[in-house]
Amino acid sequence: MGGTRINTFLNLVKSKDRTLLRILKHLKIAERDGRIFLTVPDPDKREYVENIIRRKLGDPLAKEVVVVSEEKCEEAKYELPTGLSRRFTFDNFVVGEGNKLAYEVALTVSENPGSAYNPFFLYGKVGIGKTHLLQAIGNRCAERGLKVAYRTASDFSEEMVRYIKEGRISEFRDMYREVDVLLIDDVQLLSGKERTQIELFNLFNHLYMKDRQIVLASDRHPKELKDISDRLVSRFEGGVVVEITLDDMTKIEIVKRKLQELRLTVQENIVRLIMESTGPSVREIEGAIKTLKLGGCGALKPRTKTDIETVQETVAIYFGISREEILGNSRSGKVARARRFAMYLCRKVTGASLIEIARAFRRKDHTTVIHNIRKVEEERRKDRKTDYILTFLEKQLKDRV
Ligand code: ADP
Ligand code: MG
Numbered sequence: 016m017g018g019t020r021i022n023t024f025l026n027l028v029k030s031k032d033r034t035l036l037r038i039l040k041h042l043k044i045a046e047r048d049g050r051i052f053l054t055v056p057d058p059d060k061r062e063y064v065e066n067i068i069r070r071k072l073g074d075p076l077a078k079e080v081v082v083v084s085e086e087k088c089e090e091a092k093y094e095l096p097t098g099l100s101r102r103f104t105f106d107n108f109v110v111g112e113g114n115k116l117a118y119e120v121a122l123t124v125s126e127n128p129g130s131a132y133n134p135f136f137l138y139g140k141v142g143i144g145k146t147h148l149l150q151a152i153g154n155r156c157a158e159r160g161l162k163v164a165y166r167t168a169s170d171f172s173e174e175m176v177r178y179i180k181e182g183r184i185s186e187f188r189d190m191y192r193e194v195d196v197l198l199i200d201d202v203q204l205l206s207g208k209e210r211t212q213i214e215l216f217n218l219f220n221h222l223y224m225k226d227r228q229i230v231l232a233s234d235r236h237p238k239e240l241k242d243i244s245d246r247l248v249s250r251f252e253g254g255v256v257v258e259i260t261l262d263d264m265t266k267i268e269i270v271k272r273k274l275q276e277l278r279l280t281v282q283e284n285i286v287r288l289i290m291e292s293t294g295p296s297v298r299e300i301e302g303a304i305k306t307l308k309l310g311g312c313g314a315l316k317p318r319t320k321t322d323i324e325t326v327q328e329t330v331a332i333y334f335g336i337s338r339e340e341i342l343g344n345s346r347s348g349k350v351a352r353a354r355r356f357a358m359y360l361c362r363k364v365t366g367a368s369l370i371e372i373a374r375a376f377r378r379k380d381h382t383t384v385i386h387n388i389r390k391v392e393e394e395r396r397k398d399r400k401t402d403y404i405l406t407f408l409e410k411q412l413k414d415r416v
Contacts (some may be wrong), residue, residue: 021046027074035067050081058084065096080178097157098198103150109272110263114144117257121148123148125155128196128228132255134219137232139259142298145232148259149198152230161195168204172211174263179210188214192221195228202233202251206242210361223250261295269297273304288315289344294366317381322365323375329412330357334406342377356382356405359391364412 019066021044038042042064043054055061072109081094106124110118117240123131137145153163166174191197197218205212233240236258237251249410270289274281289307290317292301307315321380324338331338334353341354353378361372369381378384394401 016365020049020051024076024080026052027072031072032067035064038064040391046268049079053080053082053083053414054339055082056085062097062099062101064102065387069096069098078174095162095164096196097153097163098170099150099153099157099163100155103147105151107146108144108151109265109269111268112261113263113265117144117148117259120255120257121152123285124228124230125152128156128161129226132253133223133226133273134229134231134251136237136251136254136256137230137259138234138236138256140295142296143233143259143261146200148231149200150230153196153198156196156228162193163196163198163311164191164194165198165200167200167351168202168211171199171215172208175211181269188218191218194222196230197222198230200232201230203235203240203256206240208408212244212247217252219250246366263295266290266295266300270300270304273300277304277308279304279308285312315364323361323367323372326365326374326412329408330360333408355387355391356408358387360405360412362388364409394412
């Protein structure tokens with residue numbers, strides 16, 4: 016029996032990451048209680064190995080792998096993975112108006128965990144630095160020898176389910192109750208996960224009583240969270256709640272910094288081009304810069320206008336009508352629905368203003384747009400199929416380069 020899991024694991028690594036395979040050749044690998052223990056004495060390497068296994072292998076087996084330092088392996092004791100990536104630090108975070116408060120609170124938290132702001136709840140739109148700040152807090156605390164666990168809410172949930180299935184939930188609890196800093200990302204994903212919420216609530220209380228630091232990030236304010244128990248939400252709100260945004264000045268600074276990091280020339284026209292081709296998300300900036308690096312300036316297209324057109328086009332194709340019909344005045348059910356969806360999606364994915372959208376749909380004023388968007392929001396909440404269609408279209412639009 017022994018060794019079969021190790022072989023499966025090594026084959027998995029072989030197919031996914033050759034560098035890791037080369038590293039593994041020099042490491043002690045053991046199998047105990049159905050788990051694979053990798054001994055990595057060097058802490059830097061340990062982190063690297065752990066990250067690759069967690070992020071890149073994408074196989075349930077990867078979760079059975081425990082990376083330990085020498086001593087711990089002797090005891091065959093489970094060491095909670097930190098979930099941290101060294102890539103995110105305070106030093107490489109560009110600070111500006113929209114994220115200054117979030118940055119300062121994060122820094123204070125990392126210097127005085129468990130005392131100043133507990134819990135710290137950070138919220139804001141996607142791709143603007145929430146994960147980066149959580150990770151930066153974690154890295155700073157880990158450097159000082161504190162025990163850190165960073166998890167997205169869904170990772171935390173999956174991990175819990177696994178322990179429950181194996182009848183080892185008390186082990187799970189014991190481990191998490193040991194941490195000094197608990198960082199839970201994307202807490203909106205706890206929505207509807209009742210058991211996870213109960214577990215997190217208890218863990219929260221336990222850590223809080225012991226003055227351990229808790230940091231949470233979400234795409235919305237705690238009050239806007241859906242299907243999360245009131246008592247948990249009230250815990251989330253019990254410390255400091257900070258919104259993070261991205262203003263244009265900071266965005267320019269980030270563009271410049273990212274160009275420098277990639278050793279690309281920082282020219283005004285290039286910065287402008289990137290500004291025009293991206294919305295309010297740092298992730299988009301990074302994508303644009305990569306596109307630019309690969310394909311030159313011609314590869315980037317100015318955004319808003321073409322984007323609205325793309326949305327109209329995509330929705331029209333989905334409904335089997337023409338873009339002209341969407342822009343026209345027909346009140347037929349299908350056309351009106353497509354038009355509504357298109358307006359809603361424009362607002363969601365292009366970052367265009369209501370007035371711009373109204374104009375792009377040849378409407379006189381933007382109240383029609385507001386009305387239509389509200390209607391779709393309601394439909395989406397109430398009707399699964401609508402939600403499904405919109406999710407599909409959103410994905411299609413986002414995947415477009
Ligand atoms: P979120 O969690 O809010 O969706 P992330 O933290 O994952 O966003 O940020 C997306 C990308 O943008 C990451 O690569 C992150 O390092 C980078 N980023 C975000 N904000 C900044 C910033 N202020 N300075 C430098 N890089 C940033
Ligand atoms: Mg994130």
